[in-house]
Amino acid sequence: MRFTMAIGNVTECAIGRWNLIGNVTEAVHCRKLPAAFFQGAVFAVSQRQPAEIGDTIENIDTPALIVDLDAFEHNLDKMAAIAAAAGVRLRPHAKTHKSPTIAHMQIRRGAVGVCCQKVSEAEVMVLNGVADVLVSNQIVGARKLRRLAALARRARIGVCVDNAANVADLGAAATEAGVKLDVLIEVNVMQARCGVAPGSATAELAAVIGRTAGLHFRGLHAYHGKAQHYAGFAERAAAIAEAVEQIRDTLGLIRAQGQDCEIVTGSGTGTFEFEAASGVFNELQVGSYVFMDASYGRILDRGGAPIDVFEQSLFVLATIMSLPAENRMVCDAGLKALSVDSGLPLVVDNEGVEYLAASDEHGSLRLDRTNRSFSLGDKLRLIPGHCDPTVNLYDWFVCVRRGRVEEIWPISARGMLV
Numbered sequence: 001m002r003f004t005m006a007i008g009n010v011t012e013c014a015i016g017r018w019n020l021i022g023n024v025t026e027a028v029h030c031r032k033l034p035a036a037f038f039q040g041a042v043f044a045v046s047q048r049q050p051a052e053i054g055d056t057i058e059n060i061d062t063p064a065l066i067v068d069l070d071a072f073e074h075n076l077d078k079m080a081a082i083a084a085a086a087g088v089r090l091r092p093h094a095k096t097h098k099s100p101t102i103a104h105m106q107i108r109r110g111a112v113g114v115c116c117q118k119v120s121e122a123e124v125m126v127l128n129g130v131a132d133v134l135v136s137n138q139i140v141g142a143r144k145l146r147r148l149a150a151l152a153r154r155a156r157i158g159v160c161v162d163n164a165a166n167v168a169d170l171g172a173a174a175t176e177a178g179v180k181l182d183v184l185i186e187v188n189v190m191q192a193r194c195g196v197a198p199g200s201a202t203a204e205l206a207a208v209i210g211r212t213a214g215l216h217f218r219g220l221h222a223y224h225g226k227a228q229h230y231a232g233f234a235e236r237a238a239a240i241a242e243a244v245e246q247i248r249d250t251l252g253l254i255r256a257q258g259q260d261c262e263i264v265t266g267s268g269t270g271t272f273e274f275e276a277a278s279g280v281f282n283e284l285q286v287g288s289y290v291f292m293d294a295s296y297g298r299i300l301d302r303g304g305a306p307i308d309v310f311e312q313s314l315f316v317l318a319t320i321m322s323l324p325a326e327n328r329m330v331c332d333a334g335l336k337a338l339s340v341d342s343g344l345p346l347v348v349d350n351e352g353v354e355y356l357a358a359s360d361e362h363g364s365l366r367l368d369r370t371n372r373s374f375s376l377g378d379k380l381r382l383i384p385g386h387c388d389p390t391v392n393l394y395d396w397f398v399c400v401r402r403g404r405v406e407e408i409w410p411i412s413a414r415g416m417l418v
Helices: 069-086 100-108 119-127 142-151 164-177 200-210 233-256 272-276 387-391
Strands: 003-006 009-013 016-020 023-027 064-068 114-116 132-138 156-161 181-186 215-222 263-266 314-325 328-331 353-358 363-367 379-383 396-401 404-410
Touching: 064 069, 069 100, 069 272, 069 396, 100 114, 100 119, 100 404, 114 119, 119 132, 119 142, 132 181, 142 156, 142 164, 156 164, 164 181, 164 200, 164 215, 181 200, 200 215, 200 233, 215 233, 233 263, 233 272, 314 387
Parallel strands: 064 396, 114 132, 132 156, 156 181, 181 215, 215 263
Antiparallel strands: 003 009, 016 023, 064 314, 314 328, 314 379, 328 363, 353 363, 396 404
């Protein structure tokens, strides 16, 4: 949404969302509203839409988040086919794209639902018609638990636990709301983050869930996030093989105490082929495959080449804003346009141009060798180091096919932290 203020009047409001003291309404192009109308109002203002349908790439305002639709659709179709061929469920992670539009595209291709990491992400998905959501995280605190339970009146909701006290709180919230929550135990398979130790500790917690009113023990969540980015194929395979054996043994203990374990879920873009073939995992939580990033571009396949199952579909479009030296230039995509936690972005289609450093609003680039001369206003495509947190910096996906903007999608769950 955008608006401009003149003395005493709001002169223009483009299409957007207003949050008027907590009430979300749609605002559609209004002019010359009296200032008194807005007194006491608090506006949630979206970023300006950086393009219009039909624009060429050169006319997109920057920094902008670009989706190459051909590559993106290839990735959606490829993963759906892989899961179907392996006979496993596909539950993509919506923390990657934060978009109900994309979630529904994944569901139409066979996904059973999506994962979210936050209650607020799940609220956005359910509000927009996603009927099955797993919050693959621990949710703690009375307010969040009430919100989570309320969602279960509108959709099938699952959540992860690793603590008996949290189980009791979840059960109380579900009972108060008159709903049943699916509960999965997060098992620590060498991720060393959240999670219960595999084996007897997990089986004991499953028994606690089984006797807690308002809860349904549905299975295990076993995500080895570190293994996703192990560069070597054999290293990734060995890590997941160890995790599979830990989960296999744990399942035996749970079943021996008379409990069913419907779902074993986990995996990611770097290891999905191992979990899919394991005979233990029956659900894949892949996320980054829809976009890919520079970090995933560094992992290798069985033959030692960069993996090429999926195509790079997500780019940050930047503009050259300064040419201070013959071997150096500056673009308008810095830390507020790109996540650099997994490394600096890569420059596409310009050999010899290196993204050297990021500050808040600037990206410094070095020109070692190039046959191209650059001018102010030239555009560059950048591959972000880490796609998920980069997406969280934007309000819009600008979707491009054959050099023109075909669609623009809102990133509706952007910034949903609670």
